[in-house]
Amino acid sequence: MSLYQVQKFLYHLNRDDKVKAAYHSDLVTLLADYELTQEEQHALTEGDVGKLYVIGVNGQILMHFAALLGIEWFDYLERMREGVRQHGPVRDGVYAMTGGGASFTSSSNNNSKPTGAHQ
Amino acid sequence: MSLVYAGVCSHAPGITGRADMIEDTAQRDRLYAAFEAQRKDIEASGAQALIVVAAEHFANFFMNNMPAFCIGVGDTHEGPIEDPDWLKIPKTTIPGHKDLATRITSHVMQSVDVAYAEEWKCDHGIMVPLHFLTPKFQLPVIPVNINCQGPPLTPLPRAWAFGKALRAACDAMPEKVALVGTGGISHWPATPDSGKINEAWDREFLDRLSRQDQAALLSYTDEQTYAEAGQGGFEIRTLITAAAAAGGRGSIDFYEPIPLFAVGCTIGKFALS
Ligand SMILES: [Fe+2]
Numbered sequence: 001m002s003l004y005q006v007q008k009f010l011y012h013l014n015r016d017d018k019v020k021a022a023y024h025s026d027l028v029t030l031l032a033d034y035e036l037t038q039e040e041q042h043a044l045t046e047g048d049v050g051k052l053y054v055i056g057v058n059g060q061i062l063m064h065f066a067a068l069l070g071i072e073w074f075d076y077l078e079r080m081r082e083g084v085r086q087h088g089p090v091r092d093g094v095y096a097m098t099g100g101g102a103s104f105t106s107s108s109n110n111n112s113k114p115t116g117a118h119q
Numbered sequence: 120m121s122l123v124y125a126g127v128c129s130h131a132p133g134i135t136g137r138a139d140m141i142e143d144t145a146q147r148d149r150l151y152a153a154f155e156a157q158r159k160d161i162e163a164s165g166a167q168a169l170i171v172v173a174a175e176h177f178a179n180f181f182m183n184n185m186p187a188f189c190i191g192v193g194d195t196h197e198g199p200i201e202d203p204d205w206l207k208i209p210k211t212t213i214p215g216h217k218d219l220a221t222r223i224t225s226h227v228m229q230s231v232d233v234a235y236a237e238e239w240k241c242d243h244g245i246m247v248p249l250h251f252l253t254p255k256f257q258l259p260v261i262p263v264n265i266n267c268q269g270p271p272l273t274p275l276p277r278a279w280a281f282g283k284a285l286r287a288a289c290d291a292m293p294e295k296v297a298l299v300g301t302g303g304i305s306h307w308p309a310t311p312d313s314g315k316i317n318e319a320w321d322r323e324f325l326d327r328l329s330r331q332d333q334a335a336l337l338s339y340t341d342e343q344t345y346a347e348a349g350q351g352g353f354e355i356r357t358l359i360t361a362a363a364a365a366g367g368r369g370s371i372d373f374y375e376p377i378p379l380f381a382v383g384c385t386i387g388k389f390a391l392s
Contacts, residue, residue, distance in 0.1 A: 008181060058177065060177055063176075063308070064177075070202070073137060077313055104313065104316075104378055105314035
């Protein structure tokens with residue numbers, strides 16, 4: 001149920017530069033305004049894209065969050081797959097993984113290492 | 120004066136954001152050339168404002184208060200909300216057209232219960248089209264949103280009715296107005312399946328769209344679309360609205376599946392009738 005709160009926080013974060021600044025300076029205070037489970041709070045604090053994906057965060061909201069974190073494209077896709085491998089199928093929403101974890105982007109384009117941020 | 124141009128285009132963030140990662144640069148350049156041809160068509164129409172019928176991705180609206188339709192009536196808009204380095208489009212201020220947008224909204228309200236917003240932030244769903252269609256952001260833009268993200272979604276027959284209402288409104292205005300509907304056809308964006316494209320489904324949809332086959336266009340259920348065209352397929356609402364606004368046959372000037380861009384990239388226009 002608090003998935004709504006997770007998404008609402010990310011919605012505010014993604015669209016508001018002041019919230020983005022607070023995300024880096026005082027995340028604890030920022031998150032206090034939202035009713036979150038420990039699992040959700042931890043995933044947000046850690047920037048755990050794989051866990052947030054499995055929790056059921058809308059993919060568009062999560063994609064913009066991953067961009068904010070500077071996660072490289074193929075790494076971002078891989079983190080979602082890894083989230084499913086670790087935590088099981090997506091629990092809510094319409095952004096479930098339906099392709100069995102395969103990559104639909106040609107492998108010739110997919111030669112970046114699935115680690116780290118792009119900057 | 121009236122609606123002077125109606126078309127459709129894609130808006131996937133990879134079109135700009137991952138443009139330099141593509142191996143087949145000729146394919147990317149063909150897409151960019153099709154966008155440029157669309158820009159020229161809009162310019163040649165003499166349009167004084169551009170309505171972008173978009174499927175936003177939580178830039179303005181959330182499930183605390185989700186309108187089925189909304190028109191942006193601000194003097195200006197901002198965008199992109201995304202990291203500009205990720206989208207490869209710098210943050211900018213986009214001119215709106217408060218007076219015209221307000222008059223169009225008042226007119227549309229006679230038949231469709233549209234919301235309006237005097238504040239508007241644009242995500243890739245509007246920024247990518249504008250990047251190509253008014254690269255210097257000189258053309259006044261009237262952003263429009265249809266809920267394609269937060270179920271329950273706007274029903275397809277209402278998207279059609281909204282297109283008709285937009286057309287009637289534009290035709291009642293002294294200004295020349297262009298309209299572009301921008302959405303994906305089949306795609307699974309922002310999932311690990313990004314890059315999956317159902318080309319056969321896309322071609323069937325584009326055929327229905329081009330033929331102005333209202334019954335066939337409105338017969339898709341969300342369950343079918345989700346199964347065959349992914350959650351990204353819900354954005355067909357924007358294309359259906361554009362077709363209804365135009366009234367005339369469509370021609371698809373560009374369609375090529377580009378997995379790196381996560382969608383079958385599409386550029387098309389309609390005859391106005
Ligand atoms: Fe989209």
